[in-house]
Amino acid sequence: MLQDNHRLLATVAVLLVVFLGPGSRTARCEASVFWGGLSPGPHLVGFEAVEKYDYSRTFREKYYYDGVPYDGERARPIQICVWYPASPRDDATPLVLSEYLFPLPEDSRFFDILSQLQARELGSLFGLLGNNRALVQDMINLPVSAVSEAPRLAGTFPLVVYFANSQTGISEDAVLCEYLASHGFIVATSHSLGAVGLTPDMLPLDVEATVRDRELVLGHMRDYSNVNPDRVGLIGRGYGGLGALIMQMRNSDVDAVAAVDPLFTYRPLLEFAAGSPFYDATRMQVPLMIAYPSGVDEMFDKSLVEDLPYSDRCFFGFPMARRQNLSSYGIVAAIGLDTTGAADISSPSYEAFCRHTLDFMKAYLLDDSSSLESLNSPAMGAGDIVASVLPASTPPPTEAQFSRLIEADRIEKAVDIFYQLKKSDPDLVIFQEATLNALGYNLLTANRLREAAIIFKLNTEAYPNSANVWDSYADACIASGDTQAAITCYERVLEVLPGDSAVGPGIREILQNNATQGLERLRQ
């Protein structure tokens, strides 16, 4: 068995030498052996790593437990790894897999933490390859598709921020990241770190730490001149899937999220996922792709995703015997452990997953209609791939969104949206009475009388049995000189006040007196 495996790897090595030539140098992206049948896009793929400390968060305590001060760097270490479309060059040499396991840091202070992360990922590779060190050594010598020190390609490209799983490294999805970069995306990530420990655990604090790390990545990448900051996608795997979802929920720059075998479709962890302090289903308002290994276990559960009503959701179940096959690890294991000696080692389901992800990102980050069409076509569910779609409902505006429409002098549009929503669902509570009331008074104070009157009127239609909203509307009518309308409002106050149980005794008296005195004054 051992010798068979080595023969296979040797065959792969021979093929690489034959096809690429010794010391192969490439001007465009070459599909590495890990790509199987995937076709690279038009761009050479560069890879680089940058180190930053997040001084707003500490990763190491100031003192050891015994009180001795820690004299090293305590800030949170973030290494940002980037795959990007690169300028063609004749002397570009591919990296080897080991350089993904240990992306060489410029900052030598990162050596220690990156060494620990390398050991963590090596643990995964040893597991995949039967604890066979020679196989692991051979595997990490194989070239990947990215090259180092390649200049960035001119132009602007959408950004994809990648969230790795909790215990694995960037090589787990390296093929996908390279593939997207070859097709014109800039893919950036950081390593999965716990809040204070090496590996994130099932703790809200750890999820939050991983999200903030990727938010820092997003912030860093905006400084790249060839990143289009208005087109941002997220990809998250497993634990990272939850991080990607939560990041979108608090970052409206994100245009699409792809979650791969995400934690929030694993039944035992649904409560944990939805229990995150920052989880807000109503804020998930961009397309969501769920890729999962079909037939692997019975714990797959769509219910949490079904409760994301404002997202266009598509599910793709890829048939595979093992969960790892939905990642680059699947092909690593196939190369390492397959004893058939086949020259065309491939993983059709994984390749299909990569193509689907590319179509998804092209559809929503590049507005590529053919990709969208392709994504929605029955062919996407062809073969053994299981496909289904849950369309999004139109989300109501938030108070802030509604206010900003008015601030932007588009109050008619805001009101129109309000009526449309009420028409489609008369029982829908779009805003609380007090919210609209406060908005109206803000406008009134700003001397925007017309807009204030419109908002107060809207509130009377939403809450016609509230004495207070009629009283407020009356204020706006008086301010704008519409005496007759103000009289009608006060009359309504007196009409609905007896039945308005929300009003306490003190306020009731004020409203009563205000309306009575107002009518006397206005009728004079």
Next chain:
Amino acid sequence: MTPSDSEYTRRKFLATAATGLVSAGVLSLSPGAAAAQTSKEESSTASGRIVHRTLGRTGINLPVVSMGVMNAGNPEVVQASFELGVRHFDTAAYYQFGRNEQMVGSVIGRLGARNETIIGTKILTPQQRTGLSYEALKAKTISSCEASLGRLKMEHVDILYIHDVRDSAPLNDPGIIDGLTELKKQGKVRSTGVATHAAMADVINGVVAGGFFDVVLTAINFTMADDANLLAAVRNAGEKGVGIVAMKTLAGGARWPNPASRQDYTSSTITTAALKWVLRTEGVSTSIPGYTNYEHMREDFSVAYDLEYTDEERSFLSDNSIRLGMGFCRQCRSCLAACPDKVDIPGLMRTHMYAAQYGNLFEARATLDALPAERGLKKCIDCSTCVARCAHSVDIAGRIDELKTLYC
């Protein structure tokens, strides 16, 4: 450097050697010391100049103390070594799964010191090179070297070793030879070598006889002072133009927390005495002590300025009980026959060395995992009485008990 540059004269060496010859310890067991230190490649001083030697037919002139980077995890130590005067850095694809090569390459690149340094690396462990066809092995030799060059970010390496050679088979394997020849033609490799820490004398003699390889990186230290075959092989190799680089030079003793074996000698005395012993062995060109911090770096490199023993060092080396107490496993495999369960005792001793002496628990775990299950530590669990004995006083049973505590 001309002989006139050297104050480390033939007369001094002869005097030193004479002292050794009358002692009872290892000093007397290094017969070629005097000749080695007066070879025409020698250029040294005892007053602040670094002793240099030429590495056999490669023509590479090196300080006698180089850096074995294997266990180092701090690039600043590599940089400080260069600044101190170290010019030869030894790494391997196997070490830290490529990270070691990346670190060396990045430091040398950052310093812009590629033309001032000699980089040695190693490829193809026994498990990686076993059972391959000619074509496959040739291709793998080439691709492994290229992978190393990629991690080093270098156009060439000065010495490319075949890693962990234990017998003569790899020395004559046409796949390896042709692969290395191709790499030399392409300018990616300047010199070729083999690294060995088992059956070293046979391997060295095989290299000399084969005539292909330029350098041997061999385990050698003062605990092997009675190994006449090894010493003769090293001397002969030196005479035939094969460069000898010494590793395992400290026998694990200097920095191994084992007070019983040290008796009253300081770590510094053990270190410098051990290094000097190796460097005074005829045929040895340079050594690669595997230090990992600044203190050990300075301690090791101090030897490069003066190879003459102090009284304390001479006393240490003269005591045979210390040598035996060090319990250095030279991987001679003579213990194998004694174990009824055919446990891979040398493999377990290497595991112990990585864990207890190097403090490299990751390497220890990987070494342990690489042993075949039917010959690994688990076979020792139910065995209460270890009958294996070491001809060189290694406490096999004690070390296996310690490994059980760690891993079972």
